[in-house]
Amino acid sequence: MSIATTRAAPTGATRLRPTGIGTVYRVELAKIASQLLPRIAAAVCLVGPFAFTIFINTQTSVPADALFGRWVHSSGFAIPFVVLVFGGIVGFPLITAVVAGDLFASEDGYATWKTMLTRSCSRGDIFAGKCLAGVTFSAAMVALLVVSSTLAGVLVVGTQPLIGLSGQVLDPGRALVLILESFAVALAPALAFTCVGILFSVVSRNSMIGVLGPPVVGLLMLLVSLMGSGVVVRSMLLITPFDAWHGLLVAPAHITPLWVGALVCAAYAFLCLDAARRSFRRRDFTGDGRAAVSWSRFGRGVLVALGITGILALGAAFDRRWITSHRLERSVDTTFKNLLIAQQDLLGNQVKERSLLVFPLCKRDSVVRGPSSGAGDDWGCDVIVDGGGFRGLSVSYSITVRPNGCYTADGPPLVIGPLRIQKAGGGVAVNPLYAFDGCMIAP
Amino acid sequence: MPDDRTAIEARSLVKSFGDVRALDGFDIKVKSGQVHGLVGPNGAGKTTLLRILFSLVSPDSGSITLLGRDWNAAGSIRMHGMGGFVEDPRFYPYLTARRNLEFLADLDGVDRRLVDEVLDLVRLTDRADRKVGGFSSGMRQRLGLAASLLRSPRLLLLDEPTVGLDPSGAREVLALVRGLSAEGTTILISSHNMTEVDGVCDSVTVMREGRSAWHGSMERLRSEAPAPAHRMWTSDDVRAKDVALVEPGVSVVPDPEGWLTVSADREPLDAYVIALGRLGVAVRRLEMPMTALESMFLALTGAEIDRFATRDQPDEIGVTR
Numbered sequence: 001m002s003i004a005t006t007r008a009a010p011t012g013a014t015r016l017r018p019t020g021i022g023t024v025y026r027v028e029l030a031k032i033a034s035q036l037l038p039r040i041a042a043a044v045c046l047v048g049p050f051a052f053t054i055f056i057n058t059q060t061s062v063p064a065d066a067l068f069g070r071w072v073h074s075s076g077f078a079i080p081f082v083v084l085v086f087g088g089i090v091g092f093p094l095i096t097a098v099v100a101g102d103l104f105a106s107e108d109g110y111a112t113w114k115t116m117l118t119r120s121c122s123r124g125d126i127f128a129g130k131c132l133a134g135v136t137f138s139a140a141m142v143a144l145l146v147v148s149s150t151l152a153g154v155l156v157v158g159t160q161p162l163i164g165l166s167g168q169v170l171d172p173g174r175a176l177v178l179i180l181e182s183f184a185v186a187l188a189p190a191l192a193f194t195c196v197g198i199l200f201s202v203v204s205r206n207s208m209i210g211v212l213g214p215p216v217v218g219l220l221m222l223l224v225s226l227m228g229s230g231v232v233v234r235s236m237l238l239i240t241p242f243d244a245w246h247g248l249l250v251a252p253a254h255i256t257p258l259w260v261g262a263l264v265c266a267a268y269a270f271l272c273l274d275a276a277r278r279s280f281r282r283r284d285f286t287g288d289g290r291a292a293v294s295w296s297r298f299g300r301g302v303l304v305a306l307g308i309t310g311i312l313a314l315g316a317a318f319d320r321r322w323i324t325s326h327r328l329e330r331s332v333d334t335t336f337k338n339l340l341i342a343q344q345d346l347l348g349n350q351v352k353e354r355s356l357l358v359f360p361l362c363k364r365d366s367v368v369r370g371p372s373s374g375a376g377d378d379w380g381c382d383v384i385v386d387g388g389g390f391r392g393l394s395v396s397y398s399i400t401v402r403p404n405g406c407y408t409a410d411g412p413p414l415v416i417g418p419l420r421i422q423k424a425g426g427g428v429a430v431n432p433l434y435a436f437d438g439c440m441i442a443p
Numbered sequence: 444m445p446d447d448r449t450a451i452e453a454r455s456l457v458k459s460f461g462d463v464r465a466l467d468g469f470d471i472k473v474k475s476g477q478v479h480g481l482v483g484p485n486g487a488g489k490t491t492l493l494r495i496l497f498s499l500v501s502p503d504s505g506s507i508t509l510l511g512r513d514w515n516a517a518g519s520i521r522m523h524g525m526g527g528f529v530e531d532p533r534f535y536p537y538l539t540a541r542r543n544l545e546f547l548a549d550l551d552g553v554d555r556r557l558v559d560e561v562l563d564l565v566r567l568t569d570r571a572d573r574k575v576g577g578f579s580s581g582m583r584q585r586l587g588l589a590a591s592l593l594r595s596p597r598l599l600l601l602d603e604p605t606v607g608l609d610p611s612g613a614r615e616v617l618a619l620v621r622g623l624s625a626e627g628t629t630i631l632i633s634s635h636n637m638t639e640v641d642g643v644c645d646s647v648t649v650m651r652e653g654r655s656a657w658h659g660s661m662e663r664l665r666s667e668a669p670a671p672a673h674r675m676w677t678s679d680d681v682r683a684k685d686v687a688l689v690e691p692g693v694s695v696v697p698d699p700e701g702w703l704t705v706s707a708d709r710e711p712l713d714a715y716v717i718a719l720g721r722l723g724v725a726v727r728r729l730e731m732p733m734t735a736l737e738s739m740f741l742a743l744t745g746a747e748i749d750r751f752a753t754r755d756q757p758d759e760i761g762v763t764r
Contacts, residue, residue: 121550
């Protein structure tokens with residue numbers, strides 16, 4: 001007997017509950033949790049920092065090219081900051097785009113728009129619910145990273161004090177607070193990149209473009225930032241807010257980059273979501289919903305991206321330079337002074353900050369006349385130290401200044417001592433002055 | 444003005460995709476409780492019409508009333524009481540059938556307990572916990588029907604509901620359609636399968652080039668349909684066509700598959716076949732006549748009728764229905 005001929009319609013109660021954004025949001029979260037790629041991304045965020053920390057702990061060398069990289073053996077609190085540095089330009093955009101870039105395009109890929117859009121939720125509800133789910137996933141991944149990297153650092157390396165970006169010593173409690181604050185600051189550009197991924201997903205209707213688009217945008221912006229050290233163009237780039245947390249790690253703290261970064265992120269998020277919403281609402285869902293990649297359309301997109309990149313790069317080349325010898329000298333002054341005190345403390349010498357006078361004089365080797373400015377690896381600083389037991393000690397550092405204002409200073413071992421020094425209380429410690437990192441904060 | 448007895452009313456619908464005009468002033472009116480067929484050759488605009496009714500596509504102009512309420516681009520489906528699918532139903536392949544339906548139940552605001560019931564109705568209970576990625580198109584079709592029934596619709600829009608189903612599955616779906624209709628559900632079926640439409644529909648619209656070529660009840664269609672058509676295969680089609688020219692009441696047209704379509708009532712057809720035999724033209728096969736709807740379809744659209752696996756096998760020579 002055929003069931004279909006015995007009953008035609010379901011007999012159960014069919015009273016409809018109101019549906020809306022919240023309904024779509026819950027369904028989308030459940031769908032995300034059921035998919036392989038988001039699960040892999042979550043696993044990477046959870047396990048990655050532990051694997052990285054354990055691996056680094058077995059090595060004698062350290063990732064000194066990254067901020068805080070030289071401290072990964074000295075303090076567990078350095079690990080989350082290194083993760084933050086590595087995650088910034090490509091990592092966060094890629095992890096967030098795993099879901100954001102696929103949210104809308106996967107419906108095209110599976111041809112399920114006609115299934116989803118013929119239910120009781122409006123297009124507006126579906127758009128908002130999906131966006132919220134994407135943003136939630138991104139925030140969860142950032143939260144997962146901060147927890148796992150902090151735990152990895154603390155459990156594998158320990159809770160030793162950390163040296164800040166002005167050479168100041170940060171006790172474990174302060175370091176922990178700064179880790180949380182720094183990841184919270186990085187959350188804003190991560191969410192903005194999520195919105196970029198959503199735009200790619202809606203417009204391209206192709207998951208691969210949706211997922212890879214945001215990291216490519218990040219790399220193009222990095223390219224622009226390398227073209228020049230201008231303050232205006234740099235502040236317009238979405239990768240810049242990823243560096244805003246540097247302002248929290250210098251002494252005194254600079255919070256202006258945080259607000260500027262938040263505004264830039266909000267602007268990108270609004271523009272991307274608005275464009276995506278308009279495209280989604282206007283769209284006719286024809287065929288089976290799937291759109292093969294239109295190479296002419298893709299080519300136009302690439303040309304537009306390259307055009308914008310070129311214009312920004314040109315603008316960056318002629319932009320007002322904010323990395324100046326004066327700013328570098330001020331930063332080196334504070335950082336060197338703090339590190340010298342820390343070094344002397346390790347050696348058992350008490351040096352009071354007030355009694356110590358530091359006179360840095362910085363210039364670029366390539367500049368013969370006029371003031372030095374801009375990023376480059378040809379900076380040099382002659383630091384003269386007076387007071388605190390030093391009399392006219394002169395130290396010359398070779399300095400590499402990166403476009404984001406952070407720099408690495410390498411000193412002469414004959415004057416400042418070897419990489420590892422014998423502590424007065426016994427044991428060996430990394431010599432803080434052997435090489436150090438610092439950051440200038442953009443105005 | 445639409446009344447309570449009108450489930451679907453569309454007037455002067457126009458929709459273009461670039462230079463292609465999919466709907467060109469299309470009109471349709473479907474009474475409540477009826478099963479209405481929508482037939483037409485490929486490109487006639489059937490799927491575009493369904494997509495518009497589902498708010499997947501916005502018309503360029505025209506008006507639509509569904510279940511007594513005006514259509515709106517933001518989502519006519521929010522008007523509870525509508526259900527169905529367009530083209531082949533699609534689901535998330537990484538989820539089970541049950542999970543897919545649970546999500547759709549959530550999006551519809553209906554109780555998840557209905558999921559088991561509709562799975563049972565379409566006989567998918569034993570496959571409910573398998574991932575949809577491994578489903579055949581027929582199983583997806585059943586699942587699409589289940590997803591439509593979740594909403595307990597008063598208006599059901601079905602696009603080729605039996606495509607991909609085996610004959611028994613198709614019969615079950617058609618029985619389900621009849622059952623729903625008996626319970627008062629209005630059903631619009633878009634189909635290429637004339638036998639299916641002929642058997643289940645109360646009324647029909649024949650579409651051609653984005654317009655309504657004919658619209659009315661099946662009774663009226665049967666009375667207005669041209670002479671029934673046969674498909675014939677002979678040893679000499681050229682001579683067979685020549686013979687038809689001198690036989691009264693017989694019209695012969697070659698079809699793209701190499702057959703001859705013969706339009707004639709029974710007596711002129713008998714005379715024609717006898718004449719062919721006398722002239723040495725062997726009639727190797729003479730298929731069952733087309734239904735009234737098929738004849739009408741052919742007359743109105745000039746298009747070849749798609750024949751589906753569910754269709755009966757051709758009768759042997761000389762055996763006509």
